[in-house]
Amino acid sequence: MKKVALFGSRGQLGVELKSEFTARGYEVACFDRSLVDITDAAAVERTIADVDPALVINAAAYNQVDLAETEPQAAFQVNALAVRNLAIACRNTDAQLVHFSTDYVFDGQAGRAYREEDSTRPVGAYAVSKLAGELYARAYLDRPLIIRTSGVFGPGGMDTARGNFVELMLRLAAQSTPIRVVEDHVASPTYAPALAARTADLVERSAHGIFHIGGGTPISWFDWAAKIFEAAGLNPPLKPTNEREFRTPARRPKYSALSNAGIEALGIAPMPSLDSAIREYLAARVTAANKHK
Template structure:
């Protein structure tokens, strides 16, 4: 197998997980943080690719501050759209496939049932719109894989699970939205999915199969309230605290950016193509919580350049 995985956005919560999994497997991977390479700089990106000579480019870089994007549309567009396009064009010129991470926010959440890859997109806000624009730019090159995922959490960075763990220690009651539905997805499962894509693309018998757009999310669906309730129950044995979690509506908790009411993704096409499915979300959530209590992620090291 020639060349490493080249991971852009390697200092983010998903990028760190990918690099940690690569290290655990003794897999060849090079991680580049935003401070090392600005993905909107075509010359810098081209140099990084020429230096690494990768077999696959993985774009984990993203502007994910959903509410702040409403007041920073140019910055969100630069990272989520322009940067994605720069990476895709550079990958295409170098003859290297690109794997790009996208989001459920490209949908408006009005569908009943899980979203499939061929459902029409209709983003509600700046974040979703810029991610949709990034998808289109990546899709303009032939050798691409786009993974749409949702409700991402894990050991690294800031995310809903870690926020709920902190609030469960600090507060006597939590209030969490109960009318938005989705599939909690652990970064370890997304990292495993990335390696599953890489394995198929590198297989001699693949014959170019595997390129396209896929949904990949945790198995099973719940609401933010259900997710929070499960987190509180799972951490109680470690902290001795189990504050009640009160259900509220989206209207009770207004935010600058409108969220999709339904973010459930149908991941069956990915499972059929790449022979990997994410773990049942309550099981994976408990595993991540156990790991966090054993060794907080900020005490571990990730080594992006």
């Protein structure tokens, strides 16, 4: 049985990778931050040497885009230097590294969905740290698999401190104040279970290099919020805004949707529609709420 060492196993993508790879017959050794902090090079090296996996999957990340502007070193430690730790440990044990990156490595000026070969130009501290992570993976390994994704949401986000955009919108809808969401920034919201399945598809094709897996539907954050409320049967006071009015500490790319043409050319199934992903997410939420009753 193929062994996998999964870091960041309790994040919203981590939990889906655990179930997807387990369902496909892999033996998955899971490490959340309390077991292995990936910034600790000795702990990473020891763990990978002990498990001796064929595959190392890094789902851990520092994802606080705005906070990274005041603590760029913290973002760099996790998103860049810790990837170096993982890459060196993979090199020492001949393990394949699977690492996740972001649509934010692009500046958003192209005005169309980004392809793998497009030039990167990160526009903030988080984005720089994630691009540096890609570079470290490629600096120490000849064949890492790097998957860039966008606006991830999955049932795991119901339980994490950071959550996701769906949880944020539903929380805001419960207060009756106007909800302002930008209409001039476009991403491709990505359903974590579908991303985990296509990650396993890439691994099983022995793919390496950089691949994009976005949700497949370029949409503004405002329209995405509207879709969430419609699917949830809610009608809160949602108001469009724009980056001029809604200033954030970090700059963000205006159009960062990802093209999935690269994975589809390998015969990997297209991502599910955003509408069906939202419906599935909301159904998982109801199931989770019933379990807690």
